[in-house]
Amino acid sequence: MRHALLAGLLAAVACGIIGVYVVINRMVFISGGVSHCSFGGIGLGYYLGINPVLGALFFTVASALGMGIVTRRTKLPEDTAIGVLWVMGMALGIILVGLTPGYPPDLFSYLFGNILLVPTFDLFVMLILDIVIISVVFLLYKEFLALSFDEEFGTVAGIPTERLYLILLCLIALTVVVLIKVVGIILIMALLTIPAAMARQFTHSLKRMMLLSVFFGAVFAVGGLWLSYALDWASGATIVLVSVALFIASLGFSRLRSRRQLKVSLLPQRQLSDE
Amino acid sequence: MHLEELPDGSRGVNMPANEVVKLEDVWVHYDGEPALEGVNLAINQEDFLGVIGPNGGGKTTLLKVILGLIKPGQGKVTVLGGTPERGRKLVGYVPQYSLFDRDFPVSVWDVVLMGRLGQAGLFRRYSEEDKKTARHALETVEMLDFKDRQIGELSGGEQQRVFIARALVVEPKLLLLDEPTASVDAPMQTGFYELLQRLKQRMAIVLVTHDISAVSIYVDEIACLNRRLFYHHSKEISVEELEATYQCPIELIAHGVPHRILREHD
Numbered sequence: 001m002r003h004a005l006l007a008g009l010l011a012a013v014a015c016g017i018i019g020v021y022v023v024i025n026r027m028v029f030i031s032g033g034v035s036h037c038s039f040g041g042i043g044l045g046y047y048l049g050i051n052p053v054l055g056a057l058f059f060t061v062a063s064a065l066g067m068g069i070v071t072r073r074t075k076l077p078e079d080t081a082i083g084v085l086w087v088m089g090m091a092l093g094i095i096l097v098g099l100t101p102g103y104p105p106d107l108f109s110y111l112f113g114n115i116l117l118v119p120t121f122d123l124f125v126m127l128i129l130d131i132v133i134i135s136v137v138f139l140l141y142k143e144f145l146a147l148s149f150d151e152e153f154g155t156v157a158g159i160p161t162e163r164l165y166l167i168l169l170c171l172i173a174l175t176v177v178v179l180i181k182v183v184g185i186i187l188i189m190a191l192l193t194i195p196a197a198m199a200r201q202f203t204h205s206l207k208r209m210m211l212l213s214v215f216f217g218a219v220f221a222v223g224g225l226w227l228s229y230a231l232d233w234a235s236g237a238t239i240v241l242v243s244v245a246l247f248i249a250s251l252g253f254s255r256l257r258s259r260r261q262l263k264v265s266l267l268p269q270r271q272l273s274d275e
Numbered sequence: 276m277h278l279e280e281l282p283d284g285s286r287g288v289n290m291p292a293n294e295v296v297k298l299e300d301v302w303v304h305y306d307g308e309p310a311l312e313g314v315n316l317a318i319n320q321e322d323f324l325g326v327i328g329p330n331g332g333g334k335t336t337l338l339k340v341i342l343g344l345i346k347p348g349q350g351k352v353t354v355l356g357g358t359p360e361r362g363r364k365l366v367g368y369v370p371q372y373s374l375f376d377r378d379f380p381v382s383v384w385d386v387v388l389m390g391r392l393g394q395a396g397l398f399r400r401y402s403e404e405d406k407k408t409a410r411h412a413l414e415t416v417e418m419l420d421f422k423d424r425q426i427g428e429l430s431g432g433e434q435q436r437v438f439i440a441r442a443l444v445v446e447p448k449l450l451l452l453d454e455p456t457a458s459v460d461a462p463m464q465t466g467f468y469e470l471l472q473r474l475k476q477r478m479a480i481v482l483v484t485h486d487i488s489a490v491s492i493y494v495d496e497i498a499c500l501n502r503r504l505f506y507h508h509s510k511e512i513s514v515e516e517l518e519a520t521y522q523c524p525i526e527l528i529a530h531g532v533p534h535r536i537l538r539e540h541d
Contacts, residue, residue: 157445
């Protein structure tokens with residue numbers, strides 16, 4: 001159980017920070033594509049006889065980079081590339097596992113998570129990835145902010161926007177790998193979206209949004225774990241349901257708040273924009 | 276034409292000292308369709324140029340060519356004696372208003388500081404110098420009081436001023452504005468143009484717009500752009516001559532007496 005809690009907290013750090021970029025850049029579909037694609041890496045890991053999580057790490061980063069480069073350099077629309085990436089990884093993973101001799105591994109735990117059985121080595125990998133994510137975001141904070149807000153201006157201002165975008169894709173890939181054992185590939189998108197989206201309700205500051213997002217991620221992980229233990233439900237899915245429930249509740253809460261402010265602040269602006 | 280050493284240590288074309296931008300026979304095509312045809316243009320340090328023309332006529336493309344965001348299929352672009360990419364360091368850019376997400380969790384202060392990214396350098400925090408320049412830029416546009424507000428909370432005119440401040444923090448020699456008053460109401464527009472009149476002392480300004488009436492009063496030079504560029508020098512027609520001679524109906528409808536009439540071109 002202690003491993004599960006640690007895994008949940010380590011995951012919350014990664015998805016809290018990177019989830020903010022996913023949400024503000026509207027990259028939710030990309031995160032879905034990258035996370036499902038990682039299954040190919042799991043299959044590759046099994047096929048090559050190495051730790052599947054490591055296989056996922058290299059495969060997912062390579063795929064995310066490939067997708068980023070293809071969309072930037074060709075006329076291929078981004079969501080087409082994402083769609084292709086999504087299914088290619090999954091199909092490849094299934095075939096590679098099928099080609100691996102011996103008993104088929106427990107794919108269920110990769111697709112739907114198995115936080116209760118996270119081995120120590122995986123925790124170690126998650127910790128390293130968290131440190132990498134935090135360091136890169138810390139070093140490139142102002143560049144990522146400019147890239148997210150107004151990429152064209154960023155290019156004019158002198159930052160290497162294409163390379164930064166590819167780095168961001170890599171960070172999403174790393175976060176996906178951190179989250180695989182916690183909620184499973186199918187549901188990773190939830191943790192990359194909901195904590196950040198919920199944090200957005202409560203603050204206008206990006207830094208505070210990241211802190212809140214990590215906090216909410218931790219609450220969802222711990223709360224979901226406890227609930228799944230009490231009700232004997234699948235842990236990953238319970239974590240996601242807890243996050244969805246709390247998110248919907250927070251929407252209701254902020255709608256109540258903003259309705260009071262609506263009449264006061266929006267009216268003058270509406271008059272201006274009617275010109 | 277020989278290369279000589281420029282103040283920043285780079286090598287550049289020998290151009291007149293106060294020439295900021297030079298476009299020579301520039302052609303740009305999008306998917307085979309021409310956006311700019313044989314554009315020739317020279318902008319000097321003291322210029323305040325208004326570029327007018329219909330939507331789709333290439334006005335934004337022209338700015339992007341100067342910024343090096345678009346490379347012409349044909350022709351030559353020189354900015355501050357060098358390539359557009361190098362010239363960017365001293366060019367302030369105010370893009371079209373509509374291009375950002377109002378809900379974005381960023382403050383006015385953060386937005387203005389973004390202009391200093393080239394100066395600050397990767398991996399480093401913004402320096403005191405960066406912050407000082409940002410503060411000064413916000414004072415110039417009279418928006419310092421708003422520095423901690425979220426960008427989406429501001430009105431169209433206030434946001435426009437913030438984006439101008441963002442362009443000013445590089446202490447530019449050239450300021451480019453793309454449809455700056457598209458969503459700013461009339462009273463704020465006057466204030467905006469008066470700000471530009473003040474800025475004109477320190478930099479060349481190119482303002483691109485389809486709003487003819489306001490532009491003609493404030494700018495010094497006008498160019499018409501509809502894939503091809505026609506430059507009207509300010510001395511071409513004098514206001515006094517016009518007012519004395521023409522009391523008859525004119526094609527341009529505007530408030531008050533139109534201060535400018537342009538010779539017809541095709």
